Amino acid sequence: KRDDELILPINDSISSTLDTNQMSAKTTIMANPNFIENKIWLNGKEESFNGPRLQSCLKEIKRRVQESKKRSDIIEWNIHICSENNFPTAAGLASSAAGYACLIFALAKLYDVEGDISGLARRGSGSACRSVYGGWVKWWKGNRSDGLDSIAVQLAPASHWPDMRIIILVVNESRKKHGSTDAMKRSIATSTLLSARADTIVPGRISEMESAIKSKDFPKFAEITMRDSNQFHAICLDTYPPCFYLNNVSHAIIEFVHAYNEFRGSAQVAYTYDAGPNACLYTLENNVGEIISIINEIFPTNISEGYIKGIPVEGCTI
């Protein structure tokens, strides 16, 4: 991040948003003149309303409401926020991105805020700015010091590449050791490789990635995805003291993916890891059954019930 409070990144980035039927956050907000104070519950547990990020989001949305001169009737009422996500929190699965995107969307609905809301969501969690849109989304880093041009745009809707599938392998659902924010701060301060990545390598990859998505070139998409995931973790390792997010199981999944792709003769599946050991695999629909079957074979688990969820897949014999 180039600015910690405004949450401005040092490079552009591209993400895909999961189908909300499968993994999502759900937020309900109620404003009431009789509420004596603001309150927030995350997954049923009351949390402090004074967190700097929540405050930053509210301040920014109220600024927008005042500009628009709409809903001045309810803007001073206290609110109660209930937010739930149906997947592990803080395990490197973008729970804060989903949570803040959902929160800002709900606040924007409540207060009738119009226009792009990604810049509002960014104040809560950088990557939340991408998650306010579905499909393929790009976050422009922006150049302004006030961050007003650091917003997300949808590159293509999910329907553009309908057979794209994401398989999430939860290696460890406990909270991650390093909070992303502190780790990023330390990377900027100490990694001597980071500037080469941010200034030179990422810009080239972003435009290659945009064209791979546009032309639905899966092998190209897969290679850029894997190389960039690896390089992100290389920077984490080049941070001092280093951050490790990948563990032995993550390494084994990466090796499986390369072995599978080599066997198939082209990149048919790609991995990417965020700030945790859990793998996101991208593949096309017709490979899903085979990949799930092989993974169940290589990484057997005792948890039989509720272990696999998502879009039903046909297994296959291997």
Add this chain to the structure above:
Amino acid sequence: KRDDELILPINDSISSTLDTNQMSAKTTIMANPNFIENKIWLNGKEESFNGPRLQSCLKEIKRRVQESKKRSDIIEWNIHICSENNFPTAAGLASSAAGYACLIFALAKLYDVEGDISGLARRGSGSACRSVYGGWVKWWKGNRSDGLDSIAVQLAPASHWPDMRIIILVVNESRKKHGSTDAMKRSIATSTLLSARADTIVPGRISEMESAIKSKDFPKFAEITMRDSNQFHAICLDTYPPCFYLNNVSHAIIEFVHAYNEFRGSAQVAYTYDAGPNACLYTLENNVGEIISIINEIFPTNISEGYIKGIPVEGCTI
């Protein structure tokens, strides 16, 4: 490597050579006019004499012998080579460096070769060129395309820093998954961060390291050592497909070292990892007992006999 056959590196490097009483290779060579062929045994097992690196070493040493016009009497005789190392082979503990340094030293003795022999050893295994000298050694990458200036020089003898100690933690003594040579070739071909490291970062670190060794500044020495080890593994991860040498135990040792240094208030111990999961810890003599005691506590082992070897240390109660 900038040249694969001549084994020319892309940057300078510094290493320390272990006391041969503790970890070493031992090579005996006999030349005899009655030997009907050249033979070589490694750790008691006969190996092929036709390996390209062994051939390259012999070709180069014979060139030097012919230049000097000495020992033309025995240069055509066949030789028998017996080489043994008292530590695991190909486990990322520089067995080939030790082996080739020892081989070249023995051949140079046999054929009365004078002058610097590090360039000869380099033909066997790049890092072997450093291992022909004791103490603190620097390998100049050199600039000539024939590699004749890619040699090692001793920066300081071991006696310069007499309380320096190296603790080697053998995490896994099996042969490594990736041979160093292939992995290095792949890094040069695919890592987009490598040039920043080799062209910009390493040269600065080399001169800082030389001054840290010269002034016996342990905290500075330790920080450069750890940062550079981490960056080497970052480059391995940025290689495509990636190479992983560190495993969960390696990660835990790194975290222990940072926690210990934080507790002590300054860097009192440093880790470095070559192409494998095994840690080399550097520390000063007065810390060795405490560190070994803590490590035995954190990483208990069932192997009681012969598990710890080396210079005897006094344990301590923790």
